[in-house]
Amino acid sequence: MDKKKKRFYVRTVILAILVAAIAFTVYTTATKDTVPLLKVGAEAPDFSLVDLDGETHRLSDYKGKGVLLNFWGTWCKPCKKEMPAINSQYNAFKDQGIAVLSINQAQTVFEVENFTDSFNLDFPVVIDKTKSVTRTYNVNKLPASVFIDPEGKVVRVYEGEMTEKMLAEFFSSIKPK
Structure with missing residues (x-):
């Protein structure tokens, strides 16, 4: 495999990883529910x-x-x-x-x-x-x-x-x- 093809495949893989990471971030942000402070009746966490x-x-x-x-x-x-x-x-x-x-x-x-x-x-x-x-x-x-x-x-x-x-x-x- 020549240098140009190898570089093309490496760049394609890197680009695919970046696109997947961005898509994952957008998806999790868009579907994130607001978390309530704490449920009534729950044991209050010690600190x-x-x-x-x-x-x-x-x-x-x-x-x-x-x-x-x-x-x-x-x-x-x-x-x-x-x-x-x-x-x-x-x-x-x-x-x-x-x-x-x-x-x-x-x-x-x-x-x-x-x-x-x-x-x-x-x-x-x-x-x-x-x-x-x-x-x-x-x-x-x-x-x-x-x-x-x-x-x-x-x-x-x-x-x-x-x-x-x-x-x-x-x-x-x-x-x-």
Whole structure:
């Protein structure tokens, strides 16, 4: 086989591989369903993240309490709007067995501290630096909130901004009996 024919076959094979890869990417993107955060009734996956004071928080440490996992970013306008409501309702419910774990989306400590200081938040704020928890919980839109009962089961998933009234209702549904 001469050089030209060999080069032609190699180029044809490479081109075929590229076309197949592009077709596969287009197909998987077009047929991808949006994955829900987590199914209600599912066991909430355990994780471990560090807060702004260097303290480690594991979801399993909160067993026996109702827990709100609130995923957010400093750039997210609805996140900013709901933070005071979360803080207010946390303070109203914390003595009733409710915990809030606020999970920032991989931003710098400086950005997160400026944000939390401006709201004077009373609950732990952790940074998901690698977004591993965000991926585990299939969070795609912010803000996203996952409400977990004292047994560790997901009872509600909410995407979007929450009001104080909604939070009061949601916290009431997960507080220990």
